[in-house]
Structures are given as C-alpha cells and as structure tokens.
Amino acid sequence: MILAMKLSLRRQRALEQSGPGLHGPVRVDPRTKALTKRLRPGDIAVIDHLDIDRVAADSLVAARPAAVLNAARSISGRYPNLGPEILVEAGIPLIDDLGPDIMTLPEGRRVRVEDGAVYDGDRLVAEGVTQTASTVADALADAREGLSAQLESFAANTMDYLRRERDLLLDGVGVPDITTSLEGRQVLVVVRGYHYREDLAMLRPYIKEYRPVMIGVDGGADAIMDAGWKPDLIVGDMDSVSDRALTSGAEIVVHAYRDGKAPGLARVERLGVPHVVFPATGTSEDIAMLLADDKGAEVIVAIGTHATLVEFLDKGRAGMASTFLTRLRIGGKFVDAKGVSRLYRRRISNLQVALLVAAGLVALLVALLSTTAGQTVFGLVGAELDDFWSWLTGLFSSPPE
Structure with missing residues (x-):
C-alpha cells in the first residue's frame, strides 16, 4: 500500500x-x-x-x-x-x-x-x-515623466520631518546615553544596502589601520561579522539582524517610534542583552549617524547608505526625508565609503620599510659576491674579522701557568 x-x-x-x-x-x-x-x-x-x-x-x-x-x-x-x-x-x-x-x-x-x-x-x-x-x-x-510629483512630495515630507524633529536635528535632544566611547574617534556605519559587501572589502586596509568604532545598522551587524570583525554598536528596529550578532557583546540601541512603540524591543528583551531605546522619526541608519555625531565622532564613514536622488526615492517612503536632512546635519563629518576607497592610500609601516631595506642589502651582497673584486673585498673583511675575534677571545682566556 x-x-x-x-x-x-x-x-x-x-x-x-x-x-x-x-x-x-x-x-x-x-x-x-x-x-x-x-x-x-x-x-x-x-x-x-x-x-x-x-x-x-x-x-x-x-x-x-x-x-x-x-x-x-x-x-x-x-x-x-x-x-x-x-x-x-x-x-x-x-x-x-x-x-x-x-x-x-x-x-x-x-x-x-x-x-x-x-x-x-x-x-x-x-x-x-x-x-x-x-x-x-x-x-x-x-515613471520619469511623473518624477516631479514625487519630488514635491519628497520636499513636503522633508519640511514635515524638520518640524517634528527640529530639537533632535539642531540640539541632539532625545539622544540616549551609551557606554561605547565615540569622542574623537572615527566611526564606520555599515548598512546592508547598495554594494555593501564590495565597499566593506575595499575598506579592509582602512579598518585594519584606523580601528574605527563599527556600528551595524540592523543586518549591517551581520555584514561586519561575516567580514571577520565584531560590531561595537548595533542600531535598528532589530527586524533583520541575527541572534548571533545581538549576542556578540555589541551595545544595542533599539530604534523606537516617537509614540514609544519599539517593534524590536521584545526580541532584545527575550535574548536578555543590555540595550537602550532611541525614539526618533526616520530610518535606523539616520539615527545611527545622529548618535555618532552627538557623541563626538571625528569622522563618520558610511557603507551601503543612500547617496543619490534616485536612491532616496527608491525606498518609496516618507522616512527617506530624514536621510536627506541627516546628511545636512552631520555635514563635514560624513564621508561616503566609495570616496574613502578612492582617496585612502595605506601608509607604509616601519616593518615594511625595514624588510625593503633588508631585501636591498641582500641583493647588493649577492651582486658583490658574483664579482672578483667583491670576492676579494669579502675575503679581506673576513680576515680582519677573524683577527678581531682571536684578539677578543684572547682577552678572556686564562693565562698559561
């Protein structure tokens, strides 16, 4: 059957x-x-x-x-x-x-x-x-022919966000206290957005040398861990980040709505990890940058965030207005990852210089040994060193009885 x-x-x-x-x-x-x-x-x-x-x-x-x-x-x-x-x-x-x-x-x-x-x-x-x-x-x-209507809507959303979050944008009112020190340090904000894997790979020398504070926005924390590092901070509504990242020891900042509702709070509490809540309108990547700016970050480097007008509109939601204003707020501190990858040149370390000099000396010695004059010089130097060694050992040898 x-x-x-x-x-x-x-x-x-x-x-x-x-x-x-x-x-x-x-x-x-x-x-x-x-x-x-x-x-x-x-x-x-x-x-x-x-x-x-x-x-x-x-x-x-x-x-x-x-x-x-x-x-x-x-x-x-x-x-x-x-x-x-x-x-x-x-x-x-x-x-x-x-x-x-x-x-x-x-x-x-x-x-x-x-x-x-x-x-x-x-x-x-x-x-x-x-x-x-x-x-x-x-x-x-x-769709491009009707883009003007969307631009008008985007502008209206921007002004509405500015009215509602004026105190946060201008004075940092509502930013929670955190234990991770950002004062005077460089901060790398990783969002799982456009080409984040490629940008993160290109910034590997920068991360290795400058050791920036690494902030993962939701799934960006997993991107950091997949690349072999550990996030220092995780910011977001916790809808796309793994339990592995949340329990990695990073400090957790839960993004909440202005009315106090935080969809990701129950999950964080269930895992039993320490956390703080940041009520704010807008996207999680924006509050991560506002947090870094308010806590005194020297430079804010971004991976996977939005940079062009089409990218702003591509999300198709009113919250993208906050992204535009956040860029204006953090101003000169903000650097796009692609710009860093083009501008950054790794400095040569002392060890690399020493290895380069040593390699040059070895090449010079080999070249000298291959000539008759060089062999004669090394023979004379060897004889002098042998006489010196005999004299030195004679100073410490016992005199005959």
Missing part, C-alpha cells in the same frame, strides 16, 4: 514536471526582506512588493530563484524604481501584478509558471504580466 502511494506520488510529480514552463517549490512572504533569508536557488519567490527597490532586487538576485512572482505591480509609475531592471538583467523571470490570490499558495508547494500564468497542478492560480527588458524600459520612461 505504501509502495503504491509512493509510486503514485512520483507519477504525479513527473506529470507536473513534464509540462511546459518553469517548475519549482514556492516560498511565500509579503516581506521581501524576510523571504530572502529562506530562499534557495531554484525556488520560486512569491512576494507582495509594490515598486521593487534596488536593495530588495539585489537580495533576490543573490538567492538565485527560478522566478519571482509579485502580487503587486513591480513598477507603479510613481518614480523610476531600480529593482525590476536588476531582476530582468540577471535573467530572473519576473511575473507582475498577479493579485492577492498568489499569496494563498502553501509554502513549499510545487507550481508551474507559463506565459505569465501560475498553475497549481491543473488549477490556474493567477495570471499576471511577464516583465521583459523592453516593458521595464517603457515603464521606467513613463
């Missing part, structure tokens, strides 16, 4: 895999950030992500799924978001605007994707639009 059931299951699976299109198990989560943690190569990612941003797309590409099924529109036209273009260029099929029914698929269920349609066995689950390089290019062109 059991054997017959196994054979029947195998035949059913063979029939599913024999049809046209893509086949694979689905991983379902409305939050792309949470989904990529369990996504494996060959899985089919099912998300509900309006305007896929660049960070989400990079995370999906790194997981190498067989396809991405989006219940929402990957490009709504509000602004030219960068995510869909990244997915399409990576060769990952993107099926768009499938609707809420796609989110009802059970986790791990094998489905078939063909011509923008998703099938669970013979049942049609949902139909969407297959994005290609040309459709993405057309959608981005339309």
Whole structure:
C-alpha cells in the first residue's frame, strides 16, 4: 500500500514536471526582506512588493530563484524604481501584478509558471504580466515623466520631518546615553544596502589601520561579522539582524517610534542583552549617524547608505526625508565609503620599510659576491674579522701557568 502511494506520488510529480514552463517549490512572504533569508536557488519567490527597490532586487538576485512572482505591480509609475531592471538583467523571470490570490499558495508547494500564468497542478492560480527588458524600459520612461510629483512630495515630507524633529536635528535632544566611547574617534556605519559587501572589502586596509568604532545598522551587524570583525554598536528596529550578532557583546540601541512603540524591543528583551531605546522619526541608519555625531565622532564613514536622488526615492517612503536632512546635519563629518576607497592610500609601516631595506642589502651582497673584486673585498673583511675575534677571545682566556 505504501509502495503504491509512493509510486503514485512520483507519477504525479513527473506529470507536473513534464509540462511546459518553469517548475519549482514556492516560498511565500509579503516581506521581501524576510523571504530572502529562506530562499534557495531554484525556488520560486512569491512576494507582495509594490515598486521593487534596488536593495530588495539585489537580495533576490543573490538567492538565485527560478522566478519571482509579485502580487503587486513591480513598477507603479510613481518614480523610476531600480529593482525590476536588476531582476530582468540577471535573467530572473519576473511575473507582475498577479493579485492577492498568489499569496494563498502553501509554502513549499510545487507550481508551474507559463506565459505569465501560475498553475497549481491543473488549477490556474493567477495570471499576471511577464516583465521583459523592453516593458521595464517603457515603464521606467513613463515613471520619469511623473518624477516631479514625487519630488514635491519628497520636499513636503522633508519640511514635515524638520518640524517634528527640529530639537533632535539642531540640539541632539532625545539622544540616549551609551557606554561605547565615540569622542574623537572615527566611526564606520555599515548598512546592508547598495554594494555593501564590495565597499566593506575595499575598506579592509582602512579598518585594519584606523580601528574605527563599527556600528551595524540592523543586518549591517551581520555584514561586519561575516567580514571577520565584531560590531561595537548595533542600531535598528532589530527586524533583520541575527541572534548571533545581538549576542556578540555589541551595545544595542533599539530604534523606537516617537509614540514609544519599539517593534524590536521584545526580541532584545527575550535574548536578555543590555540595550537602550532611541525614539526618533526616520530610518535606523539616520539615527545611527545622529548618535555618532552627538557623541563626538571625528569622522563618520558610511557603507551601503543612500547617496543619490534616485536612491532616496527608491525606498518609496516618507522616512527617506530624514536621510536627506541627516546628511545636512552631520555635514563635514560624513564621508561616503566609495570616496574613502578612492582617496585612502595605506601608509607604509616601519616593518615594511625595514624588510625593503633588508631585501636591498641582500641583493647588493649577492651582486658583490658574483664579482672578483667583491670576492676579494669579502675575503679581506673576513680576515680582519677573524683577527678581531682571536684578539677578543684572547682577552678572556686564562693565562698559561
């Protein structure tokens, strides 16, 4: 009986895999950030992500799924978001605007994707639009035409944030006390954003020489540990940082809303790690920089943060206004990681100079020994050294009785 059931299951699976299109198990989560943690190569990612941003797309590409099924529109036209273009260029099929029914698929269920349609066995689950390089290019062109409206909204959000957080931005009111000393030191803020791995690798000589205070913003703490270091501070709402990082001994600063609610506080308390709470509007990377500035950091070097207008808008949320104002607040202290990698040149240490001189002397001695004159000189020097040694040993030898 059991054997017959196994054979029947195998035949059913063979029939599913024999049809046209893509086949694979689905991983379902409305939050792309949470989904990529369990996504494996060959899985089919099912998300509900309006305007896929660049960070989400990079995370999906790194997981190498067989396809991405989006219940929402990957490009709504509000602004030219960068995510869909990244997915399409990576060769990952993107099926768009499938609707809420796609989110009802059970986790791990094998489905078939063909011509923008998703099938669970013979049942049609949902139909969407297959994005290609040309459709993405057309959608981005339309989005750029409406960019002025988003700029006006961004400006309005910026002024609203300035009114609400004026005391924090201007006077540092509300910044919590921490035990980690930042006064007069260089600080490296690591955000798991654009090209953070490459930037962190390029700054390895800088980190080794200057030993900056390392602040991980949520998952940025794991990036620091993956590179072989330990974070001194972890700042964020604790939604994407691992327990390994939270229990590494770093000081924890929990980002809370202005009304006092802190989604990550319960997790930190459950782990039993010491922490302080920082209530502030805006993003966690912003409060990390404001904290470093308020505590007297000499230089604030950033990895994975936002630098261009499109990157500010790419998050598609009002909180990005705080990022713009935070850059103005910390002013001359702020240095982008890419700028540091181009400007920084490692100084030559005393040990390196000594090794270089020693290598030069060895090369000179070898060259002299290869000539007749050099051999004569070394013979005379050897004879003088032998006479000197005989005289020196004679001073300490006992006189004959």
